[in-house]
Structures are given as C-alpha cells and as structure tokens.
Amino acid sequence: MKYFEDLEKSAIDRNIPIMQREGLEFMINVFKENDCHCCLEIGSAIGYSAMMLVSNIDNFKVETIELNDERYFEAINNIKDNNLQEKIIIHHDDALEFDCNSLVLKKYDCLFIDAA
Template sequence: MDELLNNYLVKHLPHTEDWVKDLEKQAKIDHVPIMDPIGINFLMQLIRLHKPHKILEIGSAIGYSALRMSEANPSSKITTIERDDNRFEQAVQNIKLLNKDNTIEIIHGDALEVLIELADNGDQYDCIFIDAAKGQYMRFFELSQPLLAENGLIVTDNVLFKGHVYDPNFEHPRHKKMVEKIRAYNEWLVNHPDYITTILPIGDGVAISVKKS
C-alpha cells in the first residue's frame, strides 16, 4: 500500500484503549507478528457487521486478534488455537489480565489436529479466522469447512504477503517457497467450487470466503 495512503488511513482509525497499545508494544518487543492497525480494524468491522455468535481463530499468537474481535462483539464466544508454548502462555496471561477468559477459550495444540477433534465433536462456528502457518493455509481451510455454520464466513490473513505474491520478479531464496504456496492457495481459493472469495488489499491482504448458496 502507498505509504501516504497508509498513513492517512492509520490517522483516521478509531481510538484504541491503553491495553491495545500495550499489546502492540509487547508484540513489537517480542517480534511476534500481529495484524497491522488497518487490517485488524477491518476484521473488527466484519465482526461488528456479521455479529458471529461463535468464532474460531487458527493462530492465537499473544491473544491480540482474539481480544480485538471480542472488543468488536463482546457477546461472541471465541475459541483460539496456538501451538507455540511461549505464545500460548502469553495469550493465556493477556486474556486473563483483561478478564476475557470467560468468553475466549484458548487451546494449546497443533491446529491440524485440533480442527479434526472439533469437527468430531460437532462444533460449528459462524466465523473462522485463519492466521497461522502460511504454508498450511490450504489444509487449514479444508479442515475448517466442516466447522463452518450456515451463512458463516472464513477469513484468511496475509494472503498478499507484503506484496510478494503479485510480484512476478520475486526471487528471495528465504521466502520463495512460502510465496509460491500462498499464490497456490489464493488460486485454489478463488476457484473453489463451494465458495465465493474476495481478496482485498487491506493490511497484508485479507481473503473473505462465503459458501455458495
């Protein structure tokens, strides 16, 4: 996104509480990737509009996005999954500190396994947010489908990956395979026979998928 445009949009974002600024500082210090201000505010607006009763998040990190989604719709029940030990502990602490442990349940485990368990339990969610290992996005989406309630939506973050996915000359050896996987995921997603998907250049790229009627 153009820097001038980005600065303009950030300047016109809603006011944030001190706890939000504290979490953002924590993430920056610990080098934990969280949604950027424009991206998280877009997600929150989706939550306000859709008013999901139950939300499933794949990738808790330090609990930032789960807490912001809860802020957007306090009546939502949120289940969030985190595999990393340290981030799981941070998320637990942050959720407890803000007295949200009664509405946000955090599961410590590999999402590829947890999603199967949730499906076996017959769980259903009105909104599923995918924001974990990018190389597993396609598998996360496949495992999420049985969990999606009627009229639900699946939101995927980072689908433009800093603009690299649409750069035909991108050849960075460290990220090349990752970019290729995200490109493949995007192509698979927009051509999925059961879903209509829109990819938006918001934040690091957000895909919104809804079931075809």
C-alpha cells in the same frame, strides 16, 4: 485501549506476529455487519486479535488454537489479565493435528487463520 496499544508495541518489539490494527478494524466491522457471534481462530500468538475482537463486538466469542508454548502461556495470562476467560477459549496444540472433537463451541460464524 492503552493496554492493547502496549501489547501491540511489545509484540512488535519482540517480533511476535500480530494482526495489524487496520486489518482488525476491518474484521470487526465485517463481523458486526454480518451479525457474527462466534469465531474459530487458528494461531493465537499472544491473544491480541482474539482480545480485540471480543472487546469490540458485543456477545462475541473466540475459540483459538496456538502451537508455540511461550506464546500460548502469554496469551493465557493476557486473557486472564483482561477477565476475558468467558469469551475466549484457547487450546495448546498444533492445528494440523488438533482433534476437532475437543472444540467447545462446535459451531462458528467465521474461521480466521492467523498463523505465521
């Protein structure tokens, strides 16, 4: 998990808000205990939390929305670098104005608002 440690450090160094590891571990455990398979995330940032979730929960998918241009493109690259395109769908838009008809997965076990 060196990649995630480096990504976490990079985000902190650049003041990019990401979820703390303890919070993510809690979410991962709750999602596993409740047999969750699909999550809608509002606020992708650089893709850290979505990648952590799909990397630690079997058969888990995340659909996520990010407004910031730079962070969106960085998230795309991070997702591709880890070959997680089949598990993470990312939209570049303002979640408040997003057309929900554009959602791909349509049904979600959980909603995760990770917006600063």
